[in-house]
Amino acid sequence: MTDRSFRFTHAITRRPATSIIAGLRAVDTGNPDLALMQAHHADYITTLRAAGATVIELAALEEYPDSVFVEDTALCLSEGAVIMRPGAPSRLGEAAEMAPNLASLYGDLRVIAEPGSFIEGGDILMTETEILVGRSARTNAAGIAELARLTADWGAVVREVHTPPGVLHFKTDCSLMDAETILSTKRLSDSGCFNGYRLIDVAEGEEAAANAIRFNDLVLMAAGFPRTRDRLLAAGYDVREIGNSECAKIDGGMSCLSLRFTPKA
Ligand code: GLY
Numbered sequence: 632m633t634d635r636s637f638r639f640t641h642a643i644t645r646r647p648a649t650s651i652i653a654g655l656r657a658v659d660t661g662n663p664d665l666a667l668m669q670a671h672h673a674d675y676i677t678t679l680r681a682a683g684a685t686v687i688e689l690a691a692l693e694e695y696p697d698s699v700f701v702e703d704t705a706l707c708l709s710e711g712a713v714i715m716r717p718g719a720p721s722r723l724g725e726a727a728e729m730a731p732n733l734a735s736l737y738g739d740l741r742v743i744a745e746p747g748s749f750i751e752g753g754d755i756l757m758t759e760t761e762i763l764v765g766r767s768a769r770t771n772a773a774g775i776a777e778l779a780r781l782t783a784d785w786g787a788v789v790r791e792v793h794t795p796p797g798v799l800h801f802k803t804d805c806s807l808m809d810a811e812t813i814l815s816t817k818r819l820s821d822s823g824c825f826n827g828y829r830l831i832d833v834a835e836g837e838e839a840a841a842n843a844i845r846f847n848d849l850v851l852m853a854a855g856f857p858r859t860r861d862r863l864l865a866a867g868y869d870v871r872e873i874g875n876s877e878c879a880k881i882d883g884g885m886s887c888l889s890l891r892f893t894p895k896a
Contacts, residue, residue, distance in 0.1 A: 637808075637846065663877035676688065679851070683846075695728070701729065703769075708757070711737050712892070714729065718774075719751075745777055750769075803842055813830055837858055839884070840853060840856035851871050
């Protein structure tokens, strides 16, 4: 075990655009406040740096309202990176915008390219031993199969699982906490997809706390979920709470806001 699933040197983020008010959402609870989102975003980046990250901050992309959620554009592994093919038509072009940034960091960049393949990074949970990919409204079987083909010679083990109905992404409902441990909602873990892992359930009524990230020694979680925070603290994690009220209005969370990786030397 190398802890390569949560120990990284780099992160990529993208500044929120003023077009963020047109961001996709399942339920309209009002538009995000850009100034408050920018403040939360700055706090997120400061915390990643405190965890040891070299953070590459990309410029806002006005033509893509959801482009602050860079995680959906790529999967970064130790051996190389794979550019995704987002299933939301308004987000398809975000992947090509990310490619040159990863090409300059990775020698080996591969691309999900089949017209029938759709896959977003938010549906991918990388653990120490496997890559779980949830089929969802954004990720289909063809996308998962293409990812498996593209990464087979890197030794990647891709396992298809299911994102719960009505949930945007697989990682909306779960996060890796360490090599053995996953934070999850009950509705997801009850499917049995995490059998063999140690599980920490988010507190009932705090399902939105499930999307957190572990970056080196820190866990970044959305503020406002005290019972889940206390469970993580009791389990020994060094937790940092980040405001997420504005991203939450357009179904975004901690993992969506960055790509986290260690480029191949
Ligand atoms: N608003 C985030 C997404 O739907 O992709």
